[in-house]
Amino acid sequence: MMASDVLLQFENASKSFVSSKGHSVVALHEISLSIRRGEFVTMIGPSGCGKSTLLRLAAGLELATSGNVLYDGIPVTAPGQERGFVFQSYSAFPWLTIRENVGFGLSNAQRGSETEVSRWLQLMGLDEFADAYPKVLSGGMRQRLALARSMIVQPKLLLLDEPFGALDEHTRENMQQLLLRVVADSGCTVLFVTHDIREAVLLGDRVVVLSSRPGRVLRDVASSLSKPRGREHIRTPEFASLYETILDELPE
């Protein structure tokens, strides 16, 4: 593997927090993980295992206590536009219209040309709500808005923290397909955290399994599923075998 192939790299990265009682709590223990350009990596682990912390290290929202997190070969010290983030909680800005939310990350010069914003509104099926405020949106629509807001600035790496966790089954399946399409069109690299095995297997080129706290990489499984992915993959034997592998690896 050539170094330049790697977009995101964790080198023995650990993260500990100081609890309110003054104890040190280790959230992640010596994570080593490389994500290549163009890969779609899903990450799964028991709740509280530090999956979100790992994403936040990649985003630069938190900094590693020891070890390194390298983006494009350079240590991550702060968040940046080239690393988009979709949060689990609804993070639309309530005081901005849907249109203004989508264009939030664009510079003033870019915002002048409305075409890009309109294109994303249409792509996400939000155009009829363009001038409404986010309070009118359903959960699925809010996550589409969040996805559009992150993708419009053309990130090279998209980090998603259980983005569809709060959605109902049907909406979630639609969102998964939408995400795959958007990611394929843009060619960006994805690190997608979930607690749903099916989702991890269906979306990932690779599935990384984390241990319970402190999080360590237990297993890194390359997917044998063909692309593009769709609902029809769920009934294949490859899917079932991957599902079993992941389930066996996951700690109780």
Place this chain on the structure above:
Amino acid sequence: MNRQMRNTLVSASPIVLLLLLWYCLTASHAVSPVFLPSPGHTLEAFFSLLSASFFREELLPSLIRICGAFLISVAIALPLGVLAGQAETVARLALPLCGFTRYLPVAALVPLCILWFGIGDAQKIAVITIGVVFQLTLLLTADSAAVPKELIEAGRTFGLSRGELIWRIVLPCAMPRMWDDLRIAAGWAWSYLILAELVAGNRGIGYFIIQSQRYLDTDQVFAGILFVGLLGLLTDYLFRLSGSRMFRWE
């Protein structure tokens, strides 16, 4: 009788009862009008206030003082509160001082203000500002700190600087609640204005009230108090109205 009518009636009854008691006390001559003028006389005195000379001589100076003091208070409390809600160092610097000073009785500071600023506009503005600025800073700090962490982090992932985060996320997000706190602070400002004008006056509504008392024009005293009450109510209404216009997204 529908529910709404009954609720209105229930709310109105204590007010009506009080007015009735007032009327009975004065109509029966149980109390001298020097102490308690009749509702009719009070109303008459109130309407006699609505003249160009009263507006020019008493209302205008009061308005200039309260607006000046309110603007100064907001100019100090808003940046301080917004920053204190977001930056721990600013909070450590500002909040203990505000927490202490807000318990100092403003009325007891009036003599000092007279000593330092005389009996002109500067003294009124000082009393109002001292009364408002510390409490307002604490309220605005709480509003700033209540901005959801996820929204600030969402902004950070777009590479916004701290200044941009404050300007593009903290301020617009906290603004409706801040506006509401400004409305509450405006109410305090009216009270402190009258206090300052009662004690050391040359013109102003508070001065008008104390002068009327000196000449035992008690109906004028009542009218002045009523006038201030209505001005306070109007201020409140204007804040609410503009708030609901500005913050449609809420």
